[in-house]
Amino acid sequence: MKNEITQTTVKTPAETPETFQGRHTYRPVADIIESSNGVSMILEMPGVAPDNIDITLEKRVLSIRGKIHPVQPEKLDLTYKEYGQGDYERAFTLSEDFDPNKIEAKMSNGILTVKLPKAEAAQPKKIVVNAA
């Protein structure tokens, strides 16, 4: 166990065009781990309910979007701000070794876990060149 002060990564605004409401869109912080049977992605998306997550896979690009319910305590005004609230957006380009039909996602306590199992036919096919 380390006992020192470490740095914490802070979410940063994503490089997306402006939104209508003028709020920032944030790029969720991610961990990506590769194991023998696939890749799992862990994204921090606090404030997003499980049914407000939208994951799409199109032409090898995996886009993850999350809409937040902004926290607004009743009858109180924001007087000191250290973080901003806004939707999340991030996209990843995948290699073709994944089976798109077997991608699973789970959301709990503001953490999105996406599991991408390796496709069975991911073994490369070697083409033998015959000498004429």
Added chain:
Amino acid sequence: MFYPTLYKRNDPFALMRSLMRDVASPPNTYRSQTVFPVVNIWQGDDAMAITAELPGIEPSALEITVKDDLLTISGERAVTDTAKDDVWLRRERSYGKFSRPVQLPFNIDENKVEARFENGVLCVVIGRAEEDKPRKIEVKAA
């Protein structure tokens, strides 16, 4: 980065502005800091609230203590379990124990503190103690 030196040759300020824009928002990098969690503070007449983003923390692993006018949020962010031959392709999240004290502008009535944790966001609403509220003094006409 693309610097349009050629077509902005006669406007050095435009070039400077585009340079500044690139410096101000470095692509694909993250800010980091030693304070965790970061908090937002909300105030009203008789109450105030502290909100903090704590993704991935079980509500049971979260500890909130109050003493006089000091509120402390502490807990631990667990490390993701990995097998021996797993490879980290990207590691941006942080973990470990944390503690964040917040000094409030009034003494806390411990019976008036309410904490809610939803989707990784903590919201602590604190009521001001009755004896701590300012008393109004009526001015009598002579």
